[in-house]
Amino acid sequence: MPLTGIRCCAPKYAKSDIPHVVTKEQCLDCAASRTNTCEFTYEILNLMYGEVQDREDRISTTTLTSKCLRSEFLKRAEGYTESPRRLWPSFRGTQFHQQLEKAARPGSVAEARFHIDDFMGMGPLSGSPDLLDVEEGILYDYKTNKENPRFAYPWGDHSQQVNVNRYLVDHADWVEWQGKTYDPEQFRPKDWQALVLVYIDTNGPKPLEVTRSEDVSTKDGKGRKKVRVPDIWGDEHAQQWIAERYAAVKEAFVGGRLPEIPPEFQGWEHPLCGFCPKKHECIEDFYRENPVRTEKTYQIRRPA
Ligand code: SF4
Numbered sequence: 001m002p003l004t005g006i007r008c009c010a011p012k013y014a015k016s017d018i019p020h021v022v023t024k025e026q027c028l029d030c031a032a033s034r035t036n037t038c039e040f041t042y043e044i045l046n047l048m049y050g051e052v053q054d055r056e057d058r059i060s061t062t063t064l065t066s067k068c069l070r071s072e073f074l075k076r077a078e079g080y081t082e083s084p085r086r087l088w089p090s091f092r093g094t095q096f097h098q099q100l101e102k103a104a105r106p107g108s109v110a111e112a113r114f115h116i117d118d119f120m121g122m123g124p125l126s127g128s129p130d131l132l133d134v135e136e137g138i139l140y141d142y143k144t145n146k147e148n149p150r151f152a153y154p155w156g157d158h159s160q161q162v163n164v165n166r167y168l169v170d171h172a173d174w175v176e177w178q179g180k181t182y183d184p185e186q187f188r189p190k191d192w193q194a195l196v197l198v199y200i201d202t203n204g205p206k207p208l209e210v211t212r213s214e215d216v217s218t219k220d221g222k223g224r225k226k227v228r229v230p231d232i233w234g235d236e237h238a239q240q241w242i243a244e245r246y247a248a249v250k251e252a253f254v255g256g257r258l259p260e261i262p263p264e265f266q267g268w269e270h271p272l273c274g275f276c277p278k279k280h281e282c283i284e285d286f287y288r289e290n291p292v293r294t295e296k297t298y299q300i301r302r303p304a
């Protein structure tokens with residue numbers, strides 16, 4: 001289910017535990033009056049609500065690489081409400097991606113969706129790399145964020161995402177691009193060179209290639225040294241990784257089984273729990289299924 005309501009972010013509700021939920025239309029009417037007390041203008045909200053994406057029931061790279069499948073499941077099953085402030089980061093990202101489509105280098109393709117009709121007998125799978133340079137064999141994914149990584153490598157889940165997308169590009173049955181359907185052959189690099197995450201914060205872009213360390217002989221053949229090489233998963237590795245995730249996703253979305261809280265999210269201390277619109281339901285469901293575990297054990301404050 002899609003976004004079902006808007007949590008008003010007017011200052012008078014800032015300290016309330018119970019969100020004040022309005023419909024998108026009511027929110028837009030409020031902003032159209034030009035007397036709204038939040039910081040959003042009508043035009044920004046109108047653009048933002050026009051671009052909120054509903055992932056429907058499809059299983060995509062984004063679903064497989066989601067950090068918390070439980071959140072995805074709850075959002076799809078029950079719908080969710082969100083405040084304009086929380087919608088802002090993904091809206092900003094979408095704005096950037098739309099510009100990318102207009103500016104792609106010749107020989108590159110932006111925002112094409114690659115479809116596999118039946119992944120290993122499990123069902124359909126699709127994914128949409130941000131930008132694929134077919135001539136150079138480079139797949140890019142752009143991430144707008146508050147602060148670029150300080151280290152010299154991409155986040156783990158982002159590395160997985162581009163690797164799954166590489167697999168999809170090579171094994172797609174068909175491609176959807178700019179409203180038309182294409183044979184995937186023309187979108188397939190002959191030779192892969194790199195998978196690159198381009199992080200963007202207010203100071204600028206920071207491209208980070210997905211690499212791994214490899215032990216190689218020195219030039220004179222007398223010793224060994226460590227070098228970084230492109231980390232592009234082989235098909236077997238990718239298939240195994242996707243199949244494991246796909247099974248878990250299917251169990252939830254087709255079998256209707258609520259996924260467990262991921263180990264690193266236990267206790268709801270993970271930063272993403274703080275942004276999760278289904279936190280309240282997640283906690284409720286947890287205590288319904290685990291009545292013997294007390295709140296004290298987990299040291300959490302249940303929402304009102
Ligand atoms: S425009 Fe702002 S103040 Fe008005 S309903 Fe929407 S979020 Fe609340």
Ligand code: SF4
Pocket residue numbers: 068070071074261262265268270272273276277278279280282283
């Ligand atoms: S509150 Fe945390 S653990 Fe629960 S669904 Fe949301 S992100 Fe996942």
